[in-house]
Amino acid sequence: MIGRLNHVAIAVPDLDAAAAQYRDTLGADVGAPQDEPDHGVTVVFITLPNTKIELLYPLGENSPITGFLEKNPSGGIHHICYEVEDIIAARDRLQAAGARVLGTGEPKIGAHGKPVLFLHPKDFNGALVELEQV
Ligand SMILES: C[C@@H](C(=O)O)C(=O)SCCNC(=O)CCNC(=O)[C@H](O)C(C)(C)COP(=O)(O)OP(=O)(O)OC[C@H]1O[C@@H](n2cnc3c(N)ncnc32)[C@H](O)[C@@H]1OP(=O)(O)O
């Protein structure tokens, strides 16, 4: 059911410094910061030949990554995003298998303008999983 790895997200305490490090030190193709108010984050996408890295920084007062950064003040890998062809079919299959879909259970539009859902990290080996319909 899951397809390609769309991105690996890293929560960072300083978005400009992290973007500069990927651009200047690692020599990567780094995009501009994008505010995602529906998700409570500002993101910077880094395009690699085979996938993307998503740098995450909290936006607003109820950001879902505030607690994560408090626990990991130097930053850390926050989630992995897999592509699916049909996000509703994927959600229904996962819920039938007992996995917890986060939020309302209805997909939101993600940073690429496509529907996304998140799965509880405790149900997936401690790794928060995002699904993106492509
Ligand atoms: C723009 C979009 C896109 O790409 O298109 C995005 O990615 S938006 C990316 C940002 N959006 C999201 O993350 C949305 C989905 N996330 C959420 O709903 C939340 O962040 C949760 C994953 C439910 C965590 O919520 P909260 O921070 O309140 O958790 P909590 O402190 O109660 O944590 C419950 C347990 O989960 C663990 N936990 C929390 N966040 C985790 C993470 N990212 N990876 C692995 N484990 C994690 C905690 O350590 C704790 O374990 P212990 O109990 O063992 O200590």
Ligand SMILES: [Co+2]
């Ligand atoms: Co993401």
